[in-house]
């Protein structure tokens with residue numbers, strides 16, 4: 001079958017790979033749509049040891065069940081489904097306490113098991129959710145990243161935060177903004193170094209928009225909140241500078257969530273955190289419950305993807321991947337491949 005392959009460092013091509021094999025508890029999906037994730041671009045750009053070629057990547061996908069092992073009862077042939085990106089062990093302490101996304105034994109599509117940049121992929125039935133008829137394949141491919149945004153929201157204590165700031169308007173940031181709106185945020189502020197990305201944030205409801213190339217972001221957010229600071233700041237970049245901005249822009253008693261992984265060691269003011277009782281949470285991936293919420297948000301029309309997504313046939317996958325790496329486009333933020 002045809003696949004977007006990652007056969008060696010710095011190489012991406014379209015070619016043949018072996019058909020997936022049907023294992024107990026698993027199904028074969030005919031992949032309808034699969035998103036190219038920032039983590040996969042980073043992996044290729046930095047030769048990440050977490051994604052070592054030869055590999056077929058792709059962990060944000062939906063499709064139709066075309067074969068099921070005899071012991072599968074969760075879904076049947078013909079069902080439209082979306083998959084979680086993680087395959088937890090379901091036995092360890094994290095899995096048993098309901099935090100399967102932190103399972104140390106977790107499998108991940110396109111990392112330690114074959115991914116969905118292909119015509120077909122094998123998936124354990126227990127990580128699948130049904131996709132309602134009114135949720136499109138493009139939306140289905142965005143259910144996992146949307147669930148990442150839902151997971152961020154689930155970590156917050158605030159119910160109706162007046163001002164929510166999202167730093168970084170890539171896929172996760174653009175989805176986190178819309179989850180915040182659906183979740184009760186009253187005002188959305190977007191921060192990005194790209195005016196094109198800020199326009200996309202504006203199209204999904206953010207106002208005002210701040211660009212650190214031009215604006216003193218922390219001072220602007222303070223001014224916008226009459227000197228107080230934002231109730232919630234979500235950093236969807238993960239660079240030391242943006243993490244620091246998040247802590248500096250949040251009000252006393254406010255909440256910061258870090259979801260980006262662009263950088264690592266970060267210096268923040270311990271005094272601001274302690275004396276202001278500012279909380280900082282890390283958010284990683286998503287749970288099955290977050291996936292269900294994400295699918296429901298799409299089903300009920302709460303999430304706008306048109307202004308910032310672009311579909312491409314799988315055949316163009318290598319070229320699109322290369323373009324996203326070399327010169328990120330200004331007219332869309334997320335590429336979705338249609339095998």
Ligand SMILES: [Zn+2]
Nearest residue numbers: 037038039060
């Ligand atoms: Zn992803």
Ligand SMILES: [Zn+2]
Nearest residue numbers: 089092095103
């Ligand atoms: Zn586990």
